[in-house]
Amino acid sequence: MGLTIVSHPLVQHKLTMMRRKETSTAEFRQLVRETAFLLGYEVTRDLELETVHIETPMEEMEAPMLKGKKLVLASILRAGEGLLFGMLDLLPSARVCHIGLYRDHNTLEAVEYYFKAPEDISERLVIVVDPMLATGNSAVKAIDQLKKHGAKQIRFVCILSVEQGIKQLQKAHPDVDIFTASVDRALDPASYILPGLGDAGDRMFGTK
Known part of the structure; x- marks a missing residue:
């Protein structure tokens, strides 16, 4: 399957603002939310539509609406x-x-401590969200669990990536x-992205 790099000017502008070390916690959190909204347009670009009959204030018409069950947004805690x-601003009816997961700092492996999903996840498109x-390892582990619980259609959305992580997930x-x-x-020796934007969770929640 494919890799899509979202090069929209607004996305790239907000990403640069997130990268700046002087960006405050409140600003960073808002930028992540706004960027997620914009990324949401790209990941949902090809959703299937069906035609329904409606009545406008002027007349009746046939109009397009999303077909089938609503999406599932799968957040990898906590940074997700x-x-x-931001995705819920765009898709307020989505299930969550x-x-x-947390990263073992010795092995760098992802360790699961919680999983909660809609029962009918097998019937819905699942969009996994994690900033980095x-x-x-975390993305693979999360998708392993989603598939174990029946998910069949899955897409992954992040703000930053590196070639190593892309290849591992693919x-x-x-x-x-x-x-x-x-x-x-690249990644540094501690597996942080370079040039990156630091630890997304810490910057989002002001914990460091």
């Missing part, structure tokens, strides 16, 4: 919450799945499309 709420695709789940605002240069 910033993207989640939460996947709790670094090693790819190798493990070649059926999952990836949407990102940037493919950055």
Whole structure:
């Protein structure tokens, strides 16, 4: 499946503002939310439509509406919450799945501590949201769990990525499309993205 780099001028402008180390917690959180809203347009560009009969204040007509069940937005805790709420601004009827993962700092492997999803997840398109695709371990683990619970159509949305994480995710789940605002240069020895924007969760929630 594919990789889409969202190069829209507004997305790139907001990304630059997020990268600046002097950007405040409140500003960073708002920028993540706004960027998620814009990324949401790209990831939902090809949703299927059906024609329904409605009545405007002027006359009756046939008009397009989304077909089938609403989406599931799957947030990888905790940093995924910033993207989640931006996506919900665009898709307020979406169901929400939460996947709790933390990174073991010795092995860099993702460890799951929480999973809660709609029962009919197998019948819905699932959009996984996490600001960073670094090693790819968290994304792979999250999608492993989603598939284990029946998810069949999955897309992954992040703000920043690197080649290593993209390859890791594509190798493990070649059926999952990836949407990102940037493919950055590399990972540092601690597996943080360079040039990156720091720790998205800490910057979003003011915890460091």
